[in-house]
Amino acid sequence: MSxxxxxxxxxxxxxxxxxxxxxxGIDLQLHQGEMTGLxxxxxxxxxxLLNICGLIDRxxxxxMLWEGQPVDFSAKAKLTQLRRRSIGxxxxxxxxxxxxSAADNVAYPLWLRGDSRSEIKKAVQTVLEEVEVAEFxxxxxxxxxxxxxxxxxxxxxxxxxxxxxxxxxPTASLDEETALVVADLMKKLGREYxxxxxxxxxxxxxxxxxxxxxxxxxxxxxxxxx
Amino acid sequence: xxxxxxxxxxxxxxxxxxxxxxxxxxxxxxxxxxxxxFALYTYESLKEASMREEGQVILSHPEYFQREENxxxxxxxxxxxxxxxxxxxxxxxxxxxxxxNFEGLVSNGEKSTIFMGRGxxxxxxxxxxxxxxxxxxxxxxxxxxxTAFPEVLLGKxxxxxxxxxxxxxLTLLGTTTEGVLNALDVDVRGIVSTGIPEMDARxxxxxxxxxxxxxxxxxxxxxxxxxxxxxxxxxYYQQLSEEYPELGVTAWHERATFYHSVRDxxxxxxxxxxxxxLVMVGFAIFNTASMSVMExxxxxxxxxxxGTRRREILGLFVQxxxxxxxxxxxxxxxxxxxxxxxxYFSDVQMPPPPGQTEGYPLYIYWSPLMAGLSSLAVVVFxxxxxxxxxxxxxxxxxVEALNHV
Numbered sequence: 001m002s003x004x005x006x007x008x009x010x011x012x013x014x015x016x017x018x019x020x021x022x023x024x025g026i027d028l029q030l031h032q033g034e035m036t037g038l039x040x041x042x043x044x045x046x047x048x049l050l051n052i053c054g055l056i057d058r059x060x061x062x063x064m065l066w067e068g069q070p071v072d073f074s075a076k077a078k079l080t081q082l083r084r085r086s087i088g089x090x091x092x093x094x095x096x097x098x099x100x101s102a103a104d105n106v107a108y109p110l111w112l113r114g115d116s117r118s119e120i121k122k123a124v125q126t127v128l129e130e131v132e133v134a135e136f137x138x139x140x141x142x143x144x145x146x147x148x149x150x151x152x153x154x155x156x157x158x159x160x161x162x163x164x165x166x167x168x169x170p171t172a173s174l175d176e177e178t179a180l181v182v183a184d185l186m187k188k189l190g191r192e193y194x195x196x197x198x199x200x201x202x203x204x205x206x207x208x209x210x211x212x213x214x215x216x217x218x219x220x221x222x223x224x225x226x
Numbered sequence: 227x228x229x230x231x232x233x234x235x236x237x238x239x240x241x242x243x244x245x246x247x248x249x250x251x252x253x254x255x256x257x258x259x260x261x262x263x264f265a266l267y268t269y270e271s272l273k274e275a276s277m278r279e280e281g282q283v284i285l286s287h288p289e290y291f292q293r294e295e296n297x298x299x300x301x302x303x304x305x306x307x308x309x310x311x312x313x314x315x316x317x318x319x320x321x322x323x324x325x326x327n328f329e330g331l332v333s334n335g336e337k338s339t340i341f342m343g344r345g346x347x348x349x350x351x352x353x354x355x356x357x358x359x360x361x362x363x364x365x366x367x368x369x370x371x372x373t374a375f376p377e378v379l380l381g382k383x384x385x386x387x388x389x390x391x392x393x394x395x396l397t398l399l400g401t402t403t404e405g406v407l408n409a410l411d412v413d414v415r416g417i418v419s420t421g422i423p424e425m426d427a428r429x430x431x432x433x434x435x436x437x438x439x440x441x442x443x444x445x446x447x448x449x450x451x452x453x454x455x456x457x458x459x460x461x462y463y464q465q466l467s468e469e470y471p472e473l474g475v476t477a478w479h480e481r482a483t484f485y486h487s488v489r490d491x492x493x494x495x496x497x498x499x500x501x502x503x504l505v506m507v508g509f510a511i512f513n514t515a516s517m518s519v520m521e522x523x524x525x526x527x528x529x530x531x532x533g534t535r536r537r538e539i540l541g542l543f544v545q546x547x548x549x550x551x552x553x554x555x556x557x558x559x560x561x562x563x564x565x566x567x568x569x570y571f572s573d574v575q576m577p578p579p580p581g582q583t584e585g586y587p588l589y590i591y592w593s594p595l596m597a598g599l600s601s602l603a604v605v606v607f608x609x610x611x612x613x614x615x616x617x618x619x620x621x622x623x624x625v626e627a628l629n630h631v
Binding site for chain 1: 228232235236238239524525527528529530531532533534535538623624625628
């Protein structure tokens with residue numbers, strides 16, 4: 001069974017007085033342990049689709065199933081709880097909390113979940129080692145390079161062992177070499193942690209890492225399993 | 227605890243803004259403490275002066291304070307020596323002092339003028355405080371010298387009017403309790419000031435016995451009971467009211483009209499100023515929180531995306547404001563304590579109030595109650611202002627917040 005099933009999803013934005021369709025009749029399934037890539041030009045709706053999958057935006061119509069159960073987008077508290085427990089985010093510009101050290105940034109989702117201090121310490125240490133930035137644990141984000149920050153962001157997304165990892169242009173701010181390392185890391189850890197990984201990118205170099213690639217063109221999804 | 231930790235870290239983001247807000251709160255709390263401390267000192271001084279003038283509890287004829295006497299001591303008390311001894315037997319009573327209020331004419335041989343007389347017991351001068359200040363000469367002798375003329379103390383302006391100094395002689399003219407004119411030759415012992423020009427133009431104080439000699443009576447106008455502890459006045463007043471139902475028992479505050487007027491006036495003036503200071507604090511915190519929310523909009527989106535509840539984000543900003551408010555309050559309280567201490571050890575004089583001739587020392591009480599109330603008010607205002615400023619930010623859709631530039 002797929003983790004997420006999107007059925008006939010529609011979304012439009014109002015630009016001036018005219019509504020402009022961004023997603024039209026999207027059908028998509030995301031499976032745990034798989035990396036799904038969404039590619040397309042800027043403004044094609046990749047981020048919108050990603051945001052809906054990550055439960056931070058809502059569709060105008062259509063249905064989204066989470067482990068076979070319909071998601072109620074009006075139940076904000078339940079959505080927050082689901083994000084807190086089961087969804088990790090990696091953003092293009094890292095979005096680390098600047099006043100917290102790398103370790104505290106990674107610990108944050110576990111704080112929210114109410115894990116004990118010892119559990120948090122152990123989990124943070126493990127994941128920082130996996131993304132190979134353990135030596136920078138006590139550094140503030142400003143003291144880290146772009147690649148190191150994105151590794152910390154990946155660690156923050158994965159530390160709670162989410163069912164879904166949503167990554168919006170995770171390599172756009174990185175140089176080529178670092179981008180490939182980060183993509184490799186996400187793929188490897190996503191599989192290791194058994195989460196469904198959906199990534200929006202217009203970086204063709206990431207295609208080889210994806211189990212499925214979908215092209216978004218004028219709100220319509222094309223493509224599928226490679 | 228983790229939110230408090232994060233709130234503490236966030237205070238360091240824009241240190242200059244945090245410091246400015248903190249200092250403004252400190253100044254506001256300092257202002258509240260200084261205003262309330264000055265008011266409390268004034269209230270306490272006036273209360274003390276009122277108590278020392280006539281006593282914490284006053285015994286008199288039941289109608290004495292209700293209507294004017296047609297002749298001297300018409301509403302006087304008789305046989306007060308026994309009553310004084312009974313009252314003095316109470317271990318909480320420091321002194322029971324009799325007093326006669328009367329009027330008459332005083333003459334230097336060439337000029338006569340009206341006086342407002344007080345027949346007092348000399349012990350009064352040991353406990354009267356700063357209400358009456360000796361300007362020239364000496365206080366009344368503890369014992370009357372039967373071989374000498376009776377002594378008087380004159381108000382400063384009365385002495386100027388009669389052109390006399392200590393040692394000069396005067397003649398008092400008064401009406402006895404039977405309505406007959408009587409005269410008494412006296413010596414000026416000293417010149418005093420109450421600080422109130424109108425009072426100083428009429429005040430004349432003599433020994434109680436001398437007043438009784440002039441009025442040809444053994445009665446007194448009132449008995450003032452002075453307690454060791456001013457905290458006991460209410461209980462003692464109730465006790466005397468029950469024990470002496472045939473007498474008029476009056477509490478000091480019923481006679482302290484000036485005290486009540488000043489208190490009402492200061493409460494309003496300083497109350498309005500206090501509210502203005504609190505509103506300033508509210509605006510400062512609102513501004514700081516608004517700026518912070520605006521600058522951290524994307525971060526709010528990130529926190530919400532990670533599963534942080536709105537109330538947790540709201541709580542974070544409120545805690546930041548509370549930390550600034552608490553630190554600012556603490557600094558303000560320390561500054562106020564410093565000022566209070568500095569004034570205590572220095573002699574800063576306030577100019578005479580309108581209608582008075584004597585200045586008074588400037589003190590500011592540092593009241594733990596006012597410290598708690600000021601801090602609490604500032605903290606509550608800060609929390610409300612921060613909450614209000616943050617609501618707009620946390621109600622923004624997450625995607626919009628994440629895309630905020």
